[in-house]
Amino acid sequence: MFYYSIKRLLMLIPVLLGMTLIVFAIIHAIPGNPALTILGTKATPEAIHSLNRSLGLDNPWYVQYFSYLKDILSGNLGTSIQTNSPISSEIWPHLAATIELSFVAMIIAVFVGINAGIISAWKQNSFLDYTAMILALIGVSMPVFWLGLLEQWGFSIKLQWLPSIGRDDIRNSVDPITNLYLIDTLLRGRLDQFWMVIRHLILPAIALATIPTAIIARMTRSSMLEVLKSDYIRTAKAKGQRMIWIVYKYALKNAFIPILTVIGLQTGLLLGGAILTETIFGWPGVGLYIYNAIQYRDYPVIQSGILVIAFIFVMVNFIVDLLYGLFDPRIKYR
Amino acid sequence: MSEAILKVEGLKTSFFTDDGEIPAVDGIDFSVNEGEILGIVGESGCGKSVTSLSIMGLLPSPPGKIVGGHIFYKGEDISHAKESKMRKLRGNDIAMIFQEPMTSLNPVFTIGEQLMEAIRLHNHLSKKALTERAVELLKLVGLPRAKELLKEYPHELSGGMRQRVMIAMAMSCNPKVLIADEPTTALDVTIQAQILDLMIKLNRETHTAIIMITHDLGVVAQMCNRVVVMYAGKVVEEGLVKDIFNHPKHPYTEGLIQSIPDLYGKKDYLHTIKGSVPKPGSIHKGCLFAPRCEFVMDKCRVNTPELLGDSHKSRCFLHQEKA
Amino acid sequence: MSEPLLKVENLKKYYPIKSGGFGKVSETVRAVDGVSFSIREGETLGIVGESGCGKSTTGRMIMRLIEPTEGKIMFQGKNIMNLSKRDMRKARKDIQMIFQDPFASLNPRHTVGRIIEEPMIVHKMGNRKQRQKRVEELLELVGLSAYHARRYPHQFSGGQRQRIGIARALAVQPKVIIADEPVSALDVSVQSQVLNLLKDLQKKFNLTFIFIAHDLSVVRHISDSVGVMYLGKIVELSESENLYNHPNHPYTKALLSAVPVPDPEIKTKRIILEGDVPSPAHPPSGCAFHDRCPVAMDICSKERPHLKTLEDGRMVSCHLFD
Numbered sequence A: 001m002f003y004y005s006i007k008r009l010l011m012l013i014p015v016l017l018g019m020t021l022i023v024f025a026i027i028h029a030i031p032g033n034p035a036l037t038i039l040g041t042k043a044t045p046e047a048i049h050s051l052n053r054s055l056g057l058d059n060p061w062y063v064q065y066f067s068y069l070k071d072i073l074s075g076n077l078g079t080s081i082q083t084n085s086p087i088s089s090e091i092w093p094h095l096a097a098t099i100e101l102s103f104v105a106m107i108i109a110v111f112v113g114i115n116a117g118i119i120s121a122w123k124q125n126s127f128l129d130y131t132a133m134i135l136a137l138i139g140v141s142m143p144v145f146w147l148g149l150l151e152q153w154g155f156s157i158k159l160q161w162l163p164s165i166g167r168d169d170i171r172n173s174v175d176p177i178t179n180l181y182l183i184d185t186l187l188r189g190r191l192d193q194f195w196m197v198i199r200h201l202i203l204p205a206i207a208l209a210t211i212p213t214a215i216i217a218r219m220t221r222s223s224m225l226e227v228l229k230s231d232y233i234r235t236a237k238a239k240g241q242r243m244i245w246i247v248y249k250y251a252l253k254n255a256f257i258p259i260l261t262v263i264g265l266q267t268g269l270l271l272g273g274a275i276l277t278e279t280i281f282g283w284p285g286v287g288l289y290i291y292n293a294i295q296y297r298d299y300p301v302i303q304s305g306i307l308v309i310a311f312i313f314v315m316v317n318f319i320v321d322l323l324y325g326l327f328d329p330r331i332k333y334r
Numbered sequence B: 001m002s003e004a005i006l007k008v009e010g011l012k013t014s015f016f017t018d019d020g021e022i023p024a025v026d027g028i029d030f031s032v033n034e035g036e037i038l039g040i041v042g043e044s045g046c047g048k049s050v051t052s053l054s055i056m057g058l059l060p061s062p063p064g065k066i067v068g069g070h071i072f073y074k075g076e077d078i079s080h081a082k083e084s085k086m087r088k089l090r091g092n093d094i095a096m097i098f099q100e101p102m103t104s105l106n107p108v109f110t111i112g113e114q115l116m117e118a119i120r121l122h123n124h125l126s127k128k129a130l131t132e133r134a135v136e137l138l139k140l141v142g143l144p145r146a147k148e149l150l151k152e153y154p155h156e157l158s159g160g161m162r163q164r165v166m167i168a169m170a171m172s173c174n175p176k177v178l179i180a181d182e183p184t185t186a187l188d189v190t191i192q193a194q195i196l197d198l199m200i201k202l203n204r205e206t207h208t209a210i211i212m213i214t215h216d217l218g219v220v221a222q223m224c225n226r227v228v229v230m231y232a233g234k235v236v237e238e239g240l241v242k243d244i245f246n247h248p249k250h251p252y253t254e255g256l257i258q259s260i261p262d263l264y265g266k267k268d269y270l271h272t273i274k275g276s277v278p279k280p281g282s283i284h285k286g287c288l289f290a291p292r293c294e295f296v297m298d299k300c301r302v303n304t305p306e307l308l309g310d311s312h313k314s315r316c317f318l319h320q321e322k323a
Numbered sequence C: 001m002s003e004p005l006l007k008v009e010n011l012k013k014y015y016p017i018k019s020g021g022f023g024k025v026s027e028t029v030r031a032v033d034g035v036s037f038s039i040r041e042g043e044t045l046g047i048v049g050e051s052g053c054g055k056s057t058t059g060r061m062i063m064r065l066i067e068p069t070e071g072k073i074m075f076q077g078k079n080i081m082n083l084s085k086r087d088m089r090k091a092r093k094d095i096q097m098i099f100q101d102p103f104a105s106l107n108p109r110h111t112v113g114r115i116i117e118e119p120m121i122v123h124k125m126g127n128r129k130q131r132q133k134r135v136e137e138l139l140e141l142v143g144l145s146a147y148h149a150r151r152y153p154h155q156f157s158g159g160q161r162q163r164i165g166i167a168r169a170l171a172v173q174p175k176v177i178i179a180d181e182p183v184s185a186l187d188v189s190v191q192s193q194v195l196n197l198l199k200d201l202q203k204k205f206n207l208t209f210i211f212i213a214h215d216l217s218v219v220r221h222i223s224d225s226v227g228v229m230y231l232g233k234i235v236e237l238s239e240s241e242n243l244y245n246h247p248n249h250p251y252t253k254a255l256l257s258a259v260p261v262p263d264p265e266i267k268t269k270r271i272i273l274e275g276d277v278p279s280p281a282h283p284p285s286g287c288a289f290h291d292r293c294p295v296a297m298d299i300c301s302k303e304r305p306h307l308k309t310l311e312d313g314r315m316v317s318c319h320l321f322d
Helices: A002-029 A034-039 A045-055 A061-073 A087-122 A127-141 A144-158 A181-187 A191-228 A231-239 A243-273 A275-280 A286-295 A299-327 B048-056 B083-089 B111-120 B127-140 B159-171 B189-206 B217-223 B241-246 B251-259 B317-322 C055-062 C085-091 C112-122 C128-141 C146-150 C158-170 C188-205 C216-222 C240-245 C250-258
Strands: B004-017 B020-033 B037-041 B064-073 B094-097 B177-181 B209-214 B226-231 B234-240 C006-019 C024-039 C044-048 C070-075 C095-098 C176-180 C208-213 C225-230 C233-239
Touching: A002 A061, A002 A299, A034 A045, A087 A127, A087 A181, A087 A191, A087 A243, A087 A275, A087 A286, A087 A299, A127 A191, A144 A191, A144 A275, A181 A191, A191 A243, A191 A275, A231 A243, A231 B159, A243 A299, A275 A286, A286 A299, B004 B048, B004 B209, B020 B037, B020 B048, B020 B064, B020 B209, B020 B226, B020 B234, B037 B048, B037 B189, B037 B217, B048 B064, B048 B094, B048 B177, B048 B209, B094 B159, B111 B127, B111 B159, B127 B159, B159 B189, B189 B209, B189 B217, B189 C250, B209 B217, B217 B241, B226 B241, B226 B251, B234 B241, B234 B251, B251 C188, C006 C055, C024 C044, C024 C055, C024 C225, C024 C233, C044 C055, C044 C216, C055 C070, C055 C095, C055 C176, C055 C208, C095 C158, C112 C128, C112 C146, C112 C158, C128 C146, C128 C158, C158 C188, C188 C216, C208 C216, C216 C240, C225 C240, C225 C250, C233 C240, C233 C250
Parallel strands: B037 B209, B037 B226, B094 B177, B177 B209, C044 C208, C044 C225, C095 C176, C176 C208
Antiparallel strands: B004 B020, B004 B064, B226 B234, C006 C024, C006 C070, C225 C233
16 A cells, blocks of 8 residues: 555656646747837836846756746746746745635535435436436536626625635634644634634535535435445445445445545546636635736746646645545456 | 244245246245355256245345245244344344445445344343444454444454454344355455355354355355255255265256266366356246257156255156156 | 367367466466367267366367367468468358257347347358348247348247247358357256257258266266366266266266266266366366366376377276276
């Protein structure tokens, strides 16, 4: 297992390298000169030339790529054109906001999705099954921005139950430590703020969780249906075991591998795909960060943002790979 | 003769599909005495497996349902017993093993977890006592390295070993009746010999009655005291093994015995039964075997014969007339 | 004595197992490990053995559906191992196969007529009309009716489907038919029908059969000679009457005694073998059977016995007969 993890980690290196190369290539394929962007259209050719030289932009592309790579490895993600501060220190609060939101959304998706799927499979062709599956179908097909707007209209404007924008109230903002507000408020012993953070999380998390919930529910259902038909479930019944126990202990562990795969992929997508949700709910996450950068043509930020998201995506799936072995002893790591 | 521990009376089990009701078991009677080995033999689709699932209350439902008759265990009718009542019987009083040892064990739990669960469900034992009992059971079924085996997963065992584990699990609560549904069909001959030997040994030592469901007349001849022959959802013949093999009273049983190629002699041509088993649910008048029977009479096509006789019963006009 | 129609010499199939992720071959599974036999025209060779003994692999290698690692397959005096892929396809016209699972080996979306016609199209036999006429003949030949040609496989019972499989194999007028467990999925009453049919067809067309099965009684019934396989090797090969009445190899003896006889009066003394068949990746040293053999001697774990011909022409691979 240890040997396998090391091997898998080593195999990640070419993947990550390829990723940096693609990001690098895309940015360089975009027409326009960064020096021109920085200095403005009235800059003299000499000034542009000297800035190009100081930025290293007159070097051949592979020299540029390697110096870019060297920067990344030393933790230097470059400088934002917009704010002129280092991206590596700027990006974390955004990333933390996205991680917090995605994490809560994923908990909702896993809990609701798996249970809905199990009940659907257990009571196949019942009213419950049909209801759950129709809801799942709606969940997959509903555009996130539409659902987000509906939520805001219903729960914030009409009912006024929950806030519709941001991570905290402007007049009662959280004093960050880790930038993960759920942890920060607890560290500072501010239970009132903890509750406020949760209230802010609910609507965007639900919006973000819809699609993964639906996908997990459908995967759980089909996976469970197959397992419930198998001989060892019959054996468990023949022992005199209770059905609820058989379903949640025996069947679920067997059905879990495909569900785990979906959870992994969806987690990755959530982290990267939160742009829509973050824009609608004014959530200061990576998605919103990149969205703003695009509007300002802040190339270094876009580049770094994409890189960080891709990195997280790869790592999540690496972890999922390792988790398979926990659920199925037949999977051998060599 | 000893007491009947399990008695099936006029059992009817049907499957309800889009094509309507399909009777898989159509009014069968038999009983199992304490400590005996009863064979139920028949070809695919004759209803032998459905019978066993009906007794265990494990019919896939829907579409399967017991639509008539009774199943008495120790004199009590369990054919429509509550699930909670059946749960207490299953594994404790009536246990079952299945045809496919490869898929009958849960692949993601260890042998120990699965075996100990079977014990724990019907006994309150300490963790230490549980482990001891599990090791004892594995030794009982002739598995070496019992202690290490507890920590292993099913895929690390061969088919024969898995079937032994299944038997250990079934025997864990000293059941009164063990239903074995084609337990050796998926195994090789030499492994089959091992498993049959083990089952005979367990039967002698623990006095657990065994219902041996099989298509293999060889297994019946070598293992059972009595046998029930089923055809198309009905019992066509029932009696002591030696009576049935030496003087079959139903043309189907006779044909079946003669169709088997002989290991100890050679004939040029095998006896055959023409045609094939009727599809379950097809409508028939008269004896169900009539279309394939070489001794068919006019009345066989019109009237349905009854299962008659004392210790050797048969459902055939021909032999009933002779008698 | 006539030349054998088919002669197999030292046939081997090794599967390398890669591990370590760097394509290193860590071990070799010897699925078939040096099998030799020959069959004369019009005769039946039965091959018996338990699962994993290599009997099916052997059958498939003769058709080169599985490419042998080593060995010679002489058919009508020619080594078909030397044939190019194209010539091999033509040669397959003379060697046809019947499979175990009549449910899986017929394309469910084709009519029975199309299924039986297909091999004739592949081998460019006759025109459409002639072929269709032949399909009808074949159906009648295997005990079905001409009108069945328009139906689909799922409309038939197991025994009928096996008949369709036989008709398909006969369509190209082969000389050899390799039958891999052709009756093991069938009920007893239907099994005897199919066995009788195979015997009839053999007489009618002077067919040569290689009959692979695990059921010893079935093999005895149909075969003129029988080879017993254990862990990729033939341990005993002889004329069938002889083999069944006087088995020589301890494994053959155990195998025969293990079969439950359908007669309660005959209580055979069963020789119960201990344990399981070892993995073909790690066969025991010397004689592969020595660790389960009730009469094993010292030499058995050290030296691998070879298939020897005894005085009466029977072949056995066991140190007891040195």
